[in-house]
Amino acid sequence: MSARVAIVVGAGGELGRATAQKLATGGFTVVAVDRNAEGLKELPDGIRSEVGDAADPAVAKVLVDRIAAEVGPPEVLVNTLGTYGLGDALDATPEDLRLMIDVNAGAALWLTQAVAPYMRDRGTGVIVHVASKPGLEPTPGMAAYGVSKAALVHLTRVLDLELRPLGIRVNAIAPDILDTAKNRPYLSPELMAHAVSPEAAADAIAFLVSDAAAPISGAIVPTYGP
Structure with missing residues (x-):
């Protein structure tokens, strides 16, 4: 096993x-x-799997603690969790929000809270979240x-300010449309022509995790596609 442990959620x-x-x-x-x-x-x-709902703060901590004990303290956290829903602001319900x-x-x-102590103890760590274009630019119909x-964009920037002094870098990528099996049935060919493949978005994440991105923290990297 590598001494460099990465947790990928989602x-x-x-x-x-x-x-x-x-x-x-x-590696x-x-x-x-x-x-x-x-x-x-x-x-x-070769990739170990753990089943659990990381949106639950108690579950997130238990998962990370178990991984740290059984595999090793995490050096990297990549959080690709997300859910999506259409709806105008005037139609949004408390449950939607x-x-x-x-x-x-x-x-x-919750995931950042769970991994940060391990990274702080090592004096180094990288966290990458997945935001989106509507989180940067107001978009009608998905309030x-x-x-x-x-909120995730702002959280990423706050985490950068708080964790960078501990040696922990926090960034996010911001896709617009991902070319996935879930998205294809609902989007027009014109929109899909500008979609980014999961592999291309993963390349951006891998760069942010790498030593080559050592000077980068607090960035929201647009991954909008052509």
Whole structure:
């Protein structure tokens, strides 16, 4: 096993799986986490899987503590968790907003709280979250989603200010449209022509994790595609 442990959360989805494979190829010992056990089965041998809902703060801490004890303290956290929903601001319900905030912003906070002590003790660490273009630029028709991703963008910048003095870098990528099996049935060919593959987005994440990105912290990197 490598001494460099990376936790990839949301690894049951296409972006998470691509990221887990990319980091494993790059020499990390990767632990893939998702609440969807079936999605984790698509990962190649050599990548350890853990099933759990990291949007639950208690579960996030238990998962990270177990990984640290059994595999090693994490040097890298990549959080690709996210949920999506359409809806105008005037039609948004408390349930809509709560779900979007809990998954898109809350999970990022709970996971960061869980891994930060291990990174602080090592004096180094890298955290990458996945934001989105509507979190940077107001977009009609997805109010609750956009607000939750904007919260994640702001959280990433706050975490950078608080954790950078401890040697921990925190960044995010911000895709617009990802070319995934889940998205293709709902989006027009014109929109899909500008979509970014999960593998290309994973390349951006792998760069932010790498030593080549050592000067970069607090960045929200647009990954919008052509």
